[in-house]
Amino acid sequence: MSKKQKVAVIGSGIGGLASAIRFAAKGFQVEVFEQAERPGGKINELRMEGFRFDTGPSLFTFPQLTTELFRLCGENPEDHFHYQPVETSCKYFWEDGTVINAWQQPEAFAEEIERVTGLDGKKVIRYLQESEELYKLAGESFLFYSLHKASNFLRLQFLKTIVHSLKLDPFRTMHQRNRKWLSHPKVVQLFDRYATYNGSSPYKTPATLRMIAHLEHNMGTFFPERGMYSIVESLTALARRQGITFHFNARVQKVNTLDGKVTGIRVNDLDIPFDIVVSDVDVVNFYRRLLPEVMIPRKQLTLERSSSAVIFYWGVNRTFPDLKLHNILFSEDYPGEFNHLFKTKTISPDPSVYLFISSKIVKGDAPEGSENWYVMINAPENNGQDWDQLMKETRRNILEKIKRSLKIDLEPHIVAEAQADPRSIEEETASFRGSLYGLSSNNILSAFNRHPNFRSKIKNLYFSGGSVHPGGGIPLCLASAKIIDREIPNL
Numbered sequence: 001m002s003k004k005q006k007v008a009v010i011g012s013g014i015g016g017l018a019s020a021i022r023f024a025a026k027g028f029q030v031e032v033f034e035q036a037e038r039p040g041g042k043i044n045e046l047r048m049e050g051f052r053f054d055t056g057p058s059l060f061t062f063p064q065l066t067t068e069l070f071r072l073c074g075e076n077p078e079d080h081f082h083y084q085p086v087e088t089s090c091k092y093f094w095e096d097g098t099v100i101n102a103w104q105q106p107e108a109f110a111e112e113i114e115r116v117t118g119l120d121g122k123k124v125i126r127y128l129q130e131s132e133e134l135y136k137l138a139g140e141s142f143l144f145y146s147l148h149k150a151s152n153f154l155r156l157q158f159l160k161t162i163v164h165s166l167k168l169d170p171f172r173t174m175h176q177r178n179r180k181w182l183s184h185p186k187v188v189q190l191f192d193r194y195a196t197y198n199g200s201s202p203y204k205t206p207a208t209l210r211m212i213a214h215l216e217h218n219m220g221t222f223f224p225e226r227g228m229y230s231i232v233e234s235l236t237a238l239a240r241r242q243g244i245t246f247h248f249n250a251r252v253q254k255v256n257t258l259d260g261k262v263t264g265i266r267v268n269d270l271d272i273p274f275d276i277v278v279s280d281v282d283v284v285n286f287y288r289r290l291l292p293e294v295m296i297p298r299k300q301l302t303l304e305r306s307s308s309a310v311i312f313y314w315g316v317n318r319t320f321p322d323l324k325l326h327n328i329l330f331s332e333d334y335p336g337e338f339n340h341l342f343k344t345k346t347i348s349p350d351p352s353v354y355l356f357i358s359s360k361i362v363k364g365d366a367p368e369g370s371e372n373w374y375v376m377i378n379a380p381e382n383n384g385q386d387w388d389q390l391m392k393e394t395r396r397n398i399l400e401k402i403k404r405s406l407k408i409d410l411e412p413h414i415v416a417e418a419q420a421d422p423r424s425i426e427e428e429t430a431s432f433r434g435s436l437y438g439l440s441s442n443n444i445l446s447a448f449n450r451h452p453n454f455r456s457k458i459k460n461l462y463f464s465g466g467s468v469h470p471g472g473g474i475p476l477c478l479a480s481a482k483i484i485d486r487e488i489p490n491l
Contacts, residue, residue, distance in 0.1 A: 004028060006030075006274045006275050007030045007276045008274040009023075009030060009032045010277065010280060010290070011465065012032050012232075012236070013466075014043055014235070015478065017236065017239060018235070018464070019481040020032050021072065021073065021238060022485040023278075030243075031246075031274075032244060033250045033267060034246065034247065036248065039248075040056070040229065043057055045229040046418060048313075048416050049315055050315070050367045050370075051315035052227065052365040053365075053374055053418075054227050057228060059326065060083060060223055060224060061221055062219060065479065066231060073241070082226075083222045083224045084361075085222050086104065086223050086324075086325055088101045090324070091324040093327065093328065093330065094186060094405070099116070100117075100186070102217070104220060106125060119182065119187050123182060127181055128213060128214065130210070134167070134169075134208065141161045142470060143476065144470075144486075145486065146453055146486075148454075148456075169206070170208050172206070174192060174206070174209055174210060175203045176207065177210060178207075178210075186330075191213060193352075194209065194213055194216075198471050199305075199307040199435065201342055201442055202338070203335060204440075205440075205442055223358075225361075227362045247267070250268070252266065254291070255291050257291075260457060261458065262275070262276065262460040276488075279465075281465070282465070284296060285430050285431075286463075303440075304440045305435040305440060306381075306438060306440040307341050307440070308378075308380060308422035309378060310347065310376070310390075311420040312398065312418075312419055313374060314410070315366065315372060315414065315417070316410065316415070320406075328352060328353070331350045336350075337351055342442065347390055347394050351397065351398070353375060353401050354376045359371050359372045375398060382433045382434040399411050422435075438450065438466060438472065462484045463484075464481050
């Protein structure tokens with residue numbers, strides 16, 4: 001019997017965990033090396049003074065990509081991982097008192113928009129149908145196959161995508177298409193928001209990305225019964241049952257290569273041989289720190305990066321029945337907000353505010369009679385701004401925004417607090433300049449500009465995670481692992 005090939009996975013973000021599980025399911029011997037003391041990468045949790053907060057992604061869509069990992073290993077996901085649909089994907093607030101509930105069912109959502117704004121609900125239904133058609137036309141080709149492998153362009157599905165490429169609407173921006181299709185400014189703003197799901201601007205990103213609305217409104221929004229970090233906990237437990245070894249507080253110093261082929265990694269000044277290496281590290285920092293003898297692909301340094309975030313974790317000593325799991329308080333100047341993000345590289349005095357309150361579902365996430373408020377706004381990448389001053393100003397502006405939009409004076413009720421900004425995100429998650437999604441999608445060729453999931457000149461080196469193809473967010477990071485899986489035969 002031949003010896004099992006050994007795989008090192010660097011980083012235990014969701015893409016790294018999925019890659020490790022997929023390799024183990026194919027019979028490889030897998031070890032995961034994580035510089036932090038626990039798995040998860042950007043998906044993490046914070047506990048303080050009786051409150052628990054998910055600190056990373058908060059929206060759970062496309063759960064099939066998670067449950068598929070259990071089935072690959074011969075397990076029933078329902079035995080190990082539980083989640084439920086949410087009643088509304090989000091509740092939207094404007095300062096003039098307008099409120100729109102994005103009900104889970106598209107018909108109910110369309111009726112709500114028509115009731116509140118007067119826009120014909122049939123337009124919303126047709127918009128969502130078209131977003132589904134976009135996904136069916138391009139989703140599989142763009143999300144689950146490499147765009148950097150010539151043979152994939154000969155696949156029937158990809159040829160179909162090319163033949164109907166004009167239907168993808170790549171030459172209009174998301175905002176241009178939304179404005180023409182939906183017309184009502186508040187509804188346009190609501191659907192423009194989907195550009196932020198990968199850290200981009202609706203005034204720049206191609207209209208193709210309208211397919212994001214399909215994932216949320218047609219396929220549905222869900223939430224794990226124990227919060228977002230339970231996704232990591234469940235997958236880590238699955239990985240361990242598959243014999244995968246984890247090394248925490250283990251900072252990889254270098255990826256070793258010889259004659260254009262991976263030979264292993266260096267950890268704690270010790271060279272360990274491996275047949276295959278998968279990096280789940282931000283791709284810029286990967287080259288700078290782990291493979292310095294190889295030049296960083298120029299696009300990764302010169303093209304516009306995605307946004308980062310400013311987050312306040314507030315333990316609040318009362319409850320607010322009018323708020324849902326996910327809530328948005330929209331800016332009164334949406335174009336100005338994105339001008340701040342991508343042009344002046346600062347923060348709008350009137351940012352759109354996202355409120356995520358997991359204790360609406362996970363009751364143990366806050367003491368009785370209290371709520372855990374994860375309060376996030378989009379922020380520019382870290383370019384050396386005076387973040388201490390920006391954080392003070394932004395905190396004040398967010399509290400004023402809450403007061404104007406919700407008629408709530410929140411500050412007297414904040415009894416626990418922590419903060420995150422692009423500096424801490426960069427330091428804690430090794431994300432270049434704190435950018436959450438690597439490159440932005442503010443370009444017609446953005447999908448092709450992302451770093452591939454392999455390096456053709458270095459055999460047996462692969463890449464997963466949010467900074468490479470197909471992008472950031474839980475579904476796309478899981479898709480990156482699936483792309484790698486297609487490149488690796490079973491043992």
